[in-house]
Amino acid sequence: MTERNAAPIAARPLRRDAAENRERLLDAAIQVFAEHGLDAGVDEVARVAGVGTGTLYRRFPTKQALIDELVGGMRRSILAVARRAALATDGSGIEDLLVGAGELQAAQSGCLRRLWNQSDAESDALNEFRSLIGVLLKSGQAAGRIRPDVTSTDVSMLLWSLRGVIESTVAAAPNAWRRHLELMIAGLRPVGPDGLSAVLSAKPMTVAQLRAATAAAPQS
Amino acid sequence: MTERNAAPIAARPLRRDAAENRERLLDAAIQVFAEHGLDAGVDEVARVAGVGTGTLYRRFPTKQALIDELVGGMRRSILAVARRAALATDGSGIEDLLVGAGELQAAQSGCLRRLWNQSDAESDALNEFRSLIGVLLKSGQAAGRIRPDVTSTDVSMLLWSLRGVIESTVAAAPNAWRRHLELMIAGLRPVGPDGLSAVLSAKPMTVAQLRAATAAAPQS
DNA sequence: GCTGATGCGGAACGCTCACTCCGCTTACGG
DNA sequence: CCGTAAGCGGAGTGAGCGTTCCGCATCAGC
Numbered sequence: 001m002t003e004r005n006a007a008p009i010a011a012r013p014l015r016r017d018a019a020e021n022r023e024r025l026l027d028a029a030i031q032v033f034a035e036h037g038l039d040a041g042v043d044e045v046a047r048v049a050g051v052g053t054g055t056l057y058r059r060f061p062t063k064q065a066l067i068d069e070l071v072g073g074m075r076r077s078i079l080a081v082a083r084r085a086a087l088a089t090d091g092s093g094i095e096d097l098l099v100g101a102g103e104l105q106a107a108q109s110g111c112l113r114r115l116w117n118q119s120d121a122e123s124d125a126l127n128e129f130r131s132l133i134g135v136l137l138k139s140g141q142a143a144g145r146i147r148p149d150v151t152s153t154d155v156s157m158l159l160w161s162l163r164g165v166i167e168s169t170v171a172a173a174p175n176a177w178r179r180h181l182e183l184m185i186a187g188l189r190p191v192g193p194d195g196l197s198a199v200l201s202a203k204p205m206t207v208a209q210l211r212a213a214t215a216a217a218p219q220s
Numbered sequence: 221m222t223e224r225n226a227a228p229i230a231a232r233p234l235r236r237d238a239a240e241n242r243e244r245l246l247d248a249a250i251q252v253f254a255e256h257g258l259d260a261g262v263d264e265v266a267r268v269a270g271v272g273t274g275t276l277y278r279r280f281p282t283k284q285a286l287i288d289e290l291v292g293g294m295r296r297s298i299l300a301v302a303r304r305a306a307l308a309t310d311g312s313g314i315e316d317l318l319v320g321a322g323e324l325q326a327a328q329s330g331c332l333r334r335l336w337n338q339s340d341a342e343s344d345a346l347n348e349f350r351s352l353i354g355v356l357l358k359s360g361q362a363a364g365r366i367r368p369d370v371t372s373t374d375v376s377m378l379l380w381s382l383r384g385v386i387e388s389t390v391a392a393a394p395n396a397w398r399r400h401l402e403l404m405i406a407g408l409r410p411v412g413p414d415g416l417s418a419v420l421s422a423k424p425m426t427v428a429q430l431r432a433a434t435a436a437a438p439q440s
Numbered sequence: 441g442c443t444g445a446t447g448c449g450g451a452a453c454g455c456t457c458a459c460t461c462c463g464c465t466t467a468c469g470g
Numbered sequence: 471c472c473g474t475a476a477g478c479g480g481a482g483t484g485a486g487c488g489t490t491c492c493g494c495a496t497c498a499g500c
Contacts, residue, residue, distance in 0.1 A: 150403070158400070160385065161381045164381060171433070171436060172436065175423075176377065178422035179422035184403070186411065186417035187405070189417050190416075191406065192412035194364070197409050200402050201398075203399065205389075205399070212391075213388055213396070
């Protein structure tokens with residue numbers, strides 16, 4: 001599902017065994033980080049991959065670089081989901097995006113905290129993602145599926161919140177996040193006849209605040 | 221706001237300066253953990269408190285014990301909020317609980333991950349809290365403020381989700397969580413006339429799954 | 441004030457973990 | 471098949487952090 005670029009720029013291609021080990025390391029990292037979180041040691045990743053730590057470090061100069069590689073792949077995947085969601089014509093694209101993002105994150109739950117960290121995001125991809133959210137949101141509102149006072153930052157918060165839920169429940173209940181997401185989407189709907197929740201009294205986050213919040217350095 | 225029991229059982233009271241240092245340490249811990257997360261070093265806590273690390277360790281046998289003390293206080297506070305919410309007669313108690321829990325967590329955002337960790341929760345308090353959630357939920361549903369297919373585990377998930385949002389946004393946007401909570405509460409309302417989101421297709425978590433998810437060992 | 445118990449500080453210890461180094465092995469072009 | 475560059479493994483290193491220890495300071499009862 002995740003495209004891996006063999007090397008940033010086409011330098012000399014890796015030797016066959018080396019390329020194979022690289023793939024094994026990435027797979028092992030996904031598994032180990034999902035099981036034990038990012039605090040898992042590099043030795044464990046190397047062990048699961050069936051290589052020595054030296055090999056790991058020749059391929060990825062730091063643990064951070066290894067994580068970045070995984071995160072980069074997820075970012076590309078989620079951006080693809082957003083682009084696909086933008087094809088919907090009935091205003092349901094924003095919901096497709098949320099579900100799709102949930103599925104991707106559930107499949108690779110180890111690096112989610114890094115995933116949404118803006119500080120190291122390539123600006124182009126991030127900007128496109130942001131504008132796609134805006135487009136999808138407007139489309140949903142125009143179709144009457146989403147209440148008009150919802151903002152882009154609300155959607156971002158919702159994604160961030162979903163991340164937290166997935167991160168801590170996939171292991172015990174692989175699909176629990178779907179239920180939670182359904183309830184959150186219900187919260188985005190136009191208000192009912194009783195008028196409860198008709199007015200959102202709290203102001204939405206500013207973009208700057210959102211940036212600051214997601215840029216806050218996560219541990220490890 | 222948080223009651224601190226001077227010592228588990230009334231052994232000999234602490235010397236005056238020692239008791240003072242104990243308070244200073246707890247205050248410093250709240251501040252430091254809120255700023256840098258639980259990964260912050262004990263030396264930093266001691267430094268902010270203006271004492272040596274030896275003093276910290278004489279009062280709290282491990283870093284974990286210090287954290288537990290903070291968490292215990294929060295648990296008592298939140299239980300009190302739940303009890304107070306149970307006094308509401310119009311079915312809005314569940315919403316009061318959510319808002320109250322949010323406020324408490326926002327005020328002390330360093331140890332939230334531990335806060336909801338069931339594994340080390342005193343069973344009595346936890347059981348009471350659980351049953352209070354059930355009571356509040358039923359009351360809200362009876363009053364027509366909450367859709368009937370919402371379960372206790374849904375509410376627990378919502379609390380868990382709120383935790384994640386607060387943890388990472390209080391610093392940058394102290395009240396952003398209120399907006400998010402409003403939207404989530406809107407999702408709990410009876411469905412509107414258009415019937416969108418009328419049926420929750422995903423099953424709720426079982427209590428066992430919830431237990432497993434929240435018991436999952438958090439890092440550090 | 442005197443005295444003993446209680447408390448204090450911070451240097452030192454040891455464990456964990458990211459990262460490095462180097463002698464050995466393996467792929468691959470000619 | 472051979473030479474060599476590329477790759478490999480895993481013991482070793484150093485830094486960070488939780489925890490301990492012990493000589494000195496401070497409180498409290500008489």
